[in-house]
Amino acid sequence: MNKEQLIKNIKAKKSFLCVGLDPDTSKMPESLKGDLFEFNKRIIDATADYAVAFKPNLAFYESQGLAGYKAFEDTINYIRSHYPDIFIIADAKRGDIGNTSKMYAHSFFEVMDVDALTVAPYMGEDSVTPFLGYDGKWVILLALTSNKGSQDFQFTTDNNGTPLFEKVLTKSQEWGNAGNMMYVVGATQGKMFENVRAIVPHHFLLVPGVGAQGGSLQEVAKYGITKECGLLVNSSRGIIHASKGADFDTVARAKARELQEEMAEILQNYGIIDAK
Amino acid sequence: MNKEQLIKNIKAKKSFLCVGLDPDTSKMPESLKGDLFEFNKRIIDATADYAVAFKPNLAFYESQGLAGYKAFEDTINYIRSHYPDIFIIADAKRGDIGNTSKMYAHSFFEVMDVDALTVAPYMGEDSVTPFLGYDGKWVILLALTSNKGSQDFQFTTDNNGTPLFEKVLTKSQEWGNAGNMMYVVGATQGKMFENVRAIVPHHFLLVPGVGAQGGSLQEVAKYGITKECGLLVNSSRGIIHASKGADFDTVARAKARELQEEMAEILQNYGIIDAK
Numbered sequence: 001m002n003k004e005q006l007i008k009n010i011k012a013k014k015s016f017l018c019v020g021l022d023p024d025t026s027k028m029p030e031s032l033k034g035d036l037f038e039f040n041k042r043i044i045d046a047t048a049d050y051a052v053a054f055k056p057n058l059a060f061y062e063s064q065g066l067a068g069y070k071a072f073e074d075t076i077n078y079i080r081s082h083y084p085d086i087f088i089i090a091d092a093k094r095g096d097i098g099n100t101s102k103m104y105a106h107s108f109f110e111v112m113d114v115d116a117l118t119v120a121p122y123m124g125e126d127s128v129t130p131f132l133g134y135d136g137k138w139v140i141l142l143a144l145t146s147n148k149g150s151q152d153f154q155f156t157t158d159n160n161g162t163p164l165f166e167k168v169l170t171k172s173q174e175w176g177n178a179g180n181m182m183y184v185v186g187a188t189q190g191k192m193f194e195n196v197r198a199i200v201p202h203h204f205l206l207v208p209g210v211g212a213q214g215g216s217l218q219e220v221a222k223y224g225i226t227k228e229c230g231l232l233v234n235s236s237r238g239i240i241h242a243s244k245g246a247d248f249d250t251v252a253r254a255k256a257r258e259l260q261e262e263m264a265e266i267l268q269n270y271g272i273i274d275a276k
Numbered sequence: 277m278n279k280e281q282l283i284k285n286i287k288a289k290k291s292f293l294c295v296g297l298d299p300d301t302s303k304m305p306e307s308l309k310g311d312l313f314e315f316n317k318r319i320i321d322a323t324a325d326y327a328v329a330f331k332p333n334l335a336f337y338e339s340q341g342l343a344g345y346k347a348f349e350d351t352i353n354y355i356r357s358h359y360p361d362i363f364i365i366a367d368a369k370r371g372d373i374g375n376t377s378k379m380y381a382h383s384f385f386e387v388m389d390v391d392a393l394t395v396a397p398y399m400g401e402d403s404v405t406p407f408l409g410y411d412g413k414w415v416i417l418l419a420l421t422s423n424k425g426s427q428d429f430q431f432t433t434d435n436n437g438t439p440l441f442e443k444v445l446t447k448s449q450e451w452g453n454a455g456n457m458m459y460v461v462g463a464t465q466g467k468m469f470e471n472v473r474a475i476v477p478h479h480f481l482l483v484p485g486v487g488a489q490g491g492s493l494q495e496v497a498k499y500g501i502t503k504e505c506g507l508l509v510n511s512s513r514g515i516i517h518a519s520k521g522a523d524f525d526t527v528a529r530a531k532a533r534e535l536q537e538e539m540a541e542i543l544q545n546y547g548i549i550d551a552k
Contacts, residue, residue, distance in 0.1 A: 064387075066346055091372075093396070122430070123425050124426060152401055153447070159433060
């Protein structure tokens with residue numbers, strides 16, 4: 001999916017919500033017997049009206065072995081065939097030497113046909129560029145993550161006082177552009193969004209950390225929104241595991257709707273869509 | 277497998293060779309019809325006499341979809357049941373927020389039972405520590421990789437002139453120790469091994485980049501070896517795809533043996549094993 005189509009979907013749905021499909025079997029109703037795909041199907045059907053993107057994290061599937069991997073593939077295929085306007089992000093945080101990244105690119109963009117893949121920057125240019133040669137496909141590069149450990153290396157400043165995450169933003173623009181690259185910036189990073197926007201004013205940002213991790217949607221919008229929106233805000237646990245009961249899909253729908261309504265208001269307030 | 281056992285195996289086999297199981301279907305003999313597991317079985321049987329470790333890289337399996345994932349599992353199980361003294365490294369370069377890394381740890385150390393997993397450091401402490409709670413299991417953290425892109429961020433120096441890879445080495449010692457953590461240091465990095473050894477004198481290093489990528493085994497030994505050896509040197513393409521013909525396993529065995537003989541000599545020269 002290209003950038004124009006994504007923006008069109010955001011305006012049509014009045015939402016920049018990404019639902020994280022990170023199903024934890026210990027938080028599912030017992031009746032599902034840990035069936036990841038069945039759980040996902042019900043979450044997808046319940047929340048697709050309010051979301052522009054879904055983001056399955058591979059860890060939650062790999063942890064179930066072969067059956068989990070199959071559930072991942074089935075989930076991608078289900079979204080593709082039932083909700084063609086959904087942007088699918090494989091949250092896998094890959095990145096390896098050139099010939100290996102090329103294999104990963106083949107696997108996510110050709111075998112599985114997702115729209116975007118999260119990639120870790122530590123190994124530099126040749127670990128990232130193999131993902132950039134696909135029309136309508138995206139690299140979402142880790143810049144400033146939402147977790148506590150983001151403090152360990154991402155803020156390390158060089159001789160000029162530039163922190164590593166800013167160097168990642170700057171350097172990676174030599175490899176891709178706002179039409180094939182996004183960045184992960186955690187909602188928990190607050191005013192740092194200003195620093196990010198000073199370097200990448202037009203790129204989309206994938207923003208985890210609203211909800212369970214404590215980030216604020218209003219603050220993210222205040223410092224991170226652009227005139228094309230430029231944000232995909234993710235919520236995982238706060239939506240899909242809001243209820244452990246048989247009503248998990250109904251509750252997930254209500255939670256997604258709540259976020260979408262807040263997002264619609266933000267999109268109006270910033271003049272991205274017309275007021276009602 | 278714990279450190280003592282690994283050292284014992286190195287001395288017994290007079291080898292610190294790790295064979296990278298990165299099967300590329302385009303480089304296999306046609307008779308195998310792209311069957312990754314069949315290819316691996318023949319490589320494993322042919323080279324196990326000369327190797328102390330095998331390292332399948334997940335990318336080469338994921339690129340084949342579900343069948344590839346099954347081949348990965350079958351490969352692990354085959355090594356486990358036929359060669360119990362082999363150290364198995366899943367080269368996956370994982371790393372995510374705490375609750376997600378925990379899932380990955382479960383999947384690689386409990387579902388699949390490999391000995392070690394490569395992990396990317398960019399997300400810091402809570403992305404790494406969930407892998408450290410398993411007895412006899414290892415994190416192999418990326419420090420200084422073998423590829424060209426290693427220049428982009430890994431050498432970025434902070435206010436004190438310390439490059440990022442050294443900061444990763446230093447900081448991560450607060451999380452793990454020489455009994456549950458190794459580091460990736462590329463064979464192409466030459467004299468940088470001295471800098472690495474100044475910070476982690478006793479840790480094992482996993483060294484890719486000998487062979488196809490151009491690194492030298494003699495140089496790695498010169499700057500990186502310890503009195504317990506402390507090295508696992510990997511070769512992938514240079515062994516497993518040395519021949520594209522039906523004789524691929526025989527040729528792989530010869531290539532592995534060549535490296536092992538060079539390693540035996542090194543182990544003798546540095547007094548780690550007795551001379552013949």
